[in-house]
Amino acid sequence: MSGMTTPPSASRVARAADAATPPVRPEVTLSADEARRIALRAQGLLGARDQRAGVRGVLRSLGAVQLDTISVLARSHELVPYARLGAVGRDTVEAAYWTERHSFEYWSHAACILPIEEWPHFAFRRRAYRDRPQWHHDLPAGVYEKVIAQLRAEGPLTATELGGAKNGGEWWDWSATKIAVERALMYGEVVCTERRGWKRVYDLAERAILGELLHDDLPDAECLRRLVAQAGAAMGVATRADLADYHRIRNEQVDAVIATTGLTPVEVKGWDKPAWADPAALAAESAGRRERHRTTLLSPFDSLVWDRPRTQRIFDFTHRLEAYVPRPKRIHGYFAMPLLSGGKLVGRVDPAREGTTLVARQLSLRGAKDVAPMARALREAAEWVGCDAVRIERVSHPDLVAPLTAALA
Helix, strand or coil, X not given: CXXXXXXXXXXXXXXXXXXXXXXXXXXXXXXXXXXXXXXXHHCCCECCCCCCCHHHHHHHHHCCEECCCCEXXXXXXXXXXXXXXXXXXXXXXXXXXXXXXXXEEEECCCEEEEEHHHHHHHHHHHHHHHCCCCCCCCCCCXXXXXXXXXXXXXXXXXXXXXXXXXXXXXXXXXXXXHHHHHHHHHHCCEXXXXXXCCEEXXXXXXXXXXXXXXXXXXXXXXXXXXXXXXXXXXXXXXXXXXXXXXXXXXXXXXXXXHHHCCCEEEEECCCCCCEEECHHHHHHHHCCCCCCECCEECCCCCCCCCCHHHHHHHHCCCCCCCCCCCHHHCCCCCCCEEEEECCEEEEEEEEEEECCEEEEEEEEECCHHHHHHHHHHHHHHHHHCCCCEEEECCECCHHHHHXXXXXXX
């Protein structure tokens, strides 16, 4: 995981408070299938791919792409556009994020790549950090100012180039320089402009953010209104807890702005909480067009599935990242990637790479009808990362080993 301090809210708080959602009169009633299609379409996983907009279009429509240190087939921020666009080159993905000032890294759902135009809307969080009375790390006098001066003279720089990221102990034993530059990042005086060898590259905000965007002028209410509206558009249909979790804000903050977001109150059959939908998403669903479903493997950190209660509610699929679970207690594997096919989550695979072979260390499917989609997804993923073979090690249903092997031949 990235080393930044957790934002001043958490999804579990949102879930616990969701029972207190204020009463709302729904204007539209949706079936569970309609809600599922709306969510998929909003996430770019149903309908025609927007190849012209490319990776930057994916980032803008999602509003946030989560970063994580784990790299199996590829890092999560590469897997997200792959799932929507197909085999776009990995160098193309990185260039789309980090060149020409199109994005920045900051705290949203977690440490995320964000569209550069959203910089003003995170002013509420930067202010909250600047007003924070207490920190886990003490900062020696003068170090913060020294880091800013060095970036002004030499930037952009990594923490190592600034003087060292660690004191030589465990990974959390940050140097004073690292503490200072991360503090400056949270305050908004410094911006992460790219990742280089997975290290953050820092620069002064005055250089990294275009002039018309470089301000903290927007009041909290306007920041929150925009982020709730954006989350609603990115999810298509969502409960209050869903909306709060997307950018990790509090339920009461959602309540304060929901009426001004333009989102439509809806009822979803089978959901036990009120919900809101993006009007454009409702219009697209009511058009009733036949649209192509994407068959693909998803990163465990993909915004379609990063919220476990929402994933369970929409897809009847229990999703959990087990990378930090002790090996004997894992059920589906270290980095189990859900399989999306036909608009449903129908299985998962824990992949690895051995040379030019993609290894399915552990594979789970509902039944025989999902063999062909899994084989297709594995072949496409293997080709994308430069593998020319796929090997299966364990399958939840042993009787599916033979048909899987045949489908992959």
